[in-house]
Amino acid sequence: MKQSVIYAIDFDGVICDSALETGVSAWKAALTLWDDFSTPLPSVEMSEKFHQIRPIMGTGYEAILIIRLLNNGETVETIMQNYTGLTQQVMDESMLTIDSLKNLYGETRDKWIEQDLAQWVEMNPLFPGMAEKLQKLTKQGVWYIVTTKQERFVKKILEANQVYLPDENIFGLDRQRKKEDILIDLVNKHTEATIYFIEDMLPMLCKVLKNEQLTSVKLFFAMWGYNTAQDKLDAEKYDVKLVEKEDFLG
Secondary structure (H helix, E strand, C coil), X not given: CCCCEEEEXXXXXXXXXXXXXXXXXXXXXXXXXXXXXXXXXXXXXXXXXXXXXXXXXXXXXXXXXXXXXXXXXXXXXXXXXXXXXXXXXXXXXXCCCHXXXXXXXXXXXXXXXXXXXXXXXXXXXXXXXXXXXXXXXXXXXXXXXXXXXXXXXXXXXXXXXXXXXCHHHEECHHHCCCHHHHHHHHHHHCCCCEEEEEECCHHHHHHHHHCHHHCCCEEEEECCXXXXXXXXXXXXXXXXEEECHHHHHC
């Protein structure tokens, strides 16, 4: 029997509470770029500040820029109010490119995983009940992950939680494709099913809403994810279903 519903799920902030590891990886990467990073790990206060900013971060490499700004003494409020300008300023001043940051971020994680896989996994916990939900989806049929995270990291975290997903069902940063384009492919591939897209970033959901090729996709805003109080208020204005974690897991 063909599936009537097929899930396409974001990873960071929906499946995995990765903010701590994201910030620590960024700090480790920053150690190789700037001399004023002296301690091997960020302080608890630094990690807490990073967690507050995480909802407006798009792709992992940006974490390095956020950590640089925090270490410079910028406040959470200032960074969130002028995020694009300040992060670009760091890149310009340090002569960094997006590609170089992406490569450094991936290499930093790879090195950490090689040195202490258990610690790295521990800092990437799945939200409670999520592993069981994903295992259930696997038994029911096909589902996908659509993320900006590098695919090898997604796979390691899933497997550490006894969740096994074929490589071809994980669409990550390595594919260098927009989430909207991936969803279009899934719609065209599964013509007899409805795609349910679960995402915690409202701007991403808005992009899907504007795409005429994706009108059949049902959109779900993950209220437990990396989004702000304002995002939650704004989401009510759009044709997206606001879903709490308990309802998704149920």
